[in-house]
Amino acid sequence: xxxxxxxxxxxxxxxxxxxxxxxxxxxxxxxxxxxxxxxxxxxxxxxxxxxxxxxxxxxxxxxxxxxxxxxxxxxxxxxxxxxxxxxxxxxxxxxxxxxxxxxxxxxxxxxxxxxxxx
Numbered sequence: 001x002x003x004x005x006x007x008x009x010x011x012x013x014x015x016x017x018x019x020x021x022x023x024x025x026x027x028x029x030x031x032x033x034x035x036x037x038x039x040x041x042x043x044x045x046x047x048x049x050x051x052x053x054x055x056x057x058x059x060x061x062x063x064x065x066x067x068x069x070x071x072x073x074x075x076x077x078x079x080x081x082x083x084x085x086x087x088x089x090x091x092x093x094x095x096x097x098x099x100x101x102x103x104x105x106x107x108x109x110x111x112x113x114x115x116x117x118x
Contacts, residue, residue: 006033009086013070016092021061024051026070029084038086041076
């Protein structure tokens with residue numbers, strides 16, 4: 001079993017010193033990411049509608065994720081959604097996540113989870 005890139009990113013988010021609203025939005029963005037691309041592009045309207053947060057709150061805490069280095073935001077052109085790309089900042093020992101960065105063998109995963117095979 002390998003840990004996917006988006007999963008590794010989200011696990012790193014939980015360990016980070018971020019406001020809980022930023023962590024919540026990271027979880028929300030993760031729902032749209034596949035483990036190969038670690039990117040998502042939900043519209044602001046969709047984020048607001050599905051999270052129940054105000055536009056100001058979404059804007060403020062997405063900005064924190066971007067400023068702290070957890071996402072790269074590529075603004076969409078007219079009629080296109082913004083793309084959010086998962087990134088693990090240098091302060092957390094990271095770079096833009098890619099699948100090859102975080103392949104974990106099933107054995108390594110089981111050992112890290114405390115399974116000894118007995």
